[in-house]
Amino acid sequence: MTNSEENTPTPPRNAPSQFKKALPLILLAFVIIFIVQNLASVEVNFLFWTMRMPRAALVVLLVFVGFSVGMLFNRAPTRHHAQDD
Numbered sequence: 001m002t003n004s005e006e007n008t009p010t011p012p013r014n015a016p017s018q019f020k021k022a023l024p025l026i027l028l029a030f031v032i033i034f035i036v037q038n039l040a041s042v043e044v045n046f047l048f049w050t051m052r053m054p055r056a057a058l059v060v061l062l063v064f065v066g067f068s069v070g071m072l073f074n075r076a077p078t079r080h081h082a083q084d085d
Contacts, residue, residue: 034059
């Protein structure tokens with residue numbers, strides 16, 4: 001080994017573990033910032049209903065609906081055509 005290879009710092013072995021522990025805290029901070037910045041009330045009209053809710057609640061509701069629809073279509077049966085040899 002050369003002298004430069006011996007002096008190269010190596011990351012600690014528990015670095016990924018520390019990142020995994022910090023990631024939920026970072027995500028929680030982003031969620032709190034999002035909620036605080038979107039507390040304004042908005043009016044939502046859908047067919048015959050009109051309701052007021054915080055903008056953050058509306059976004060969370062729409063993400064949930066989109067996720068649910070995506071899961072519904074993801075689980076739809078697919079047809080596999082037999083290939084003729």
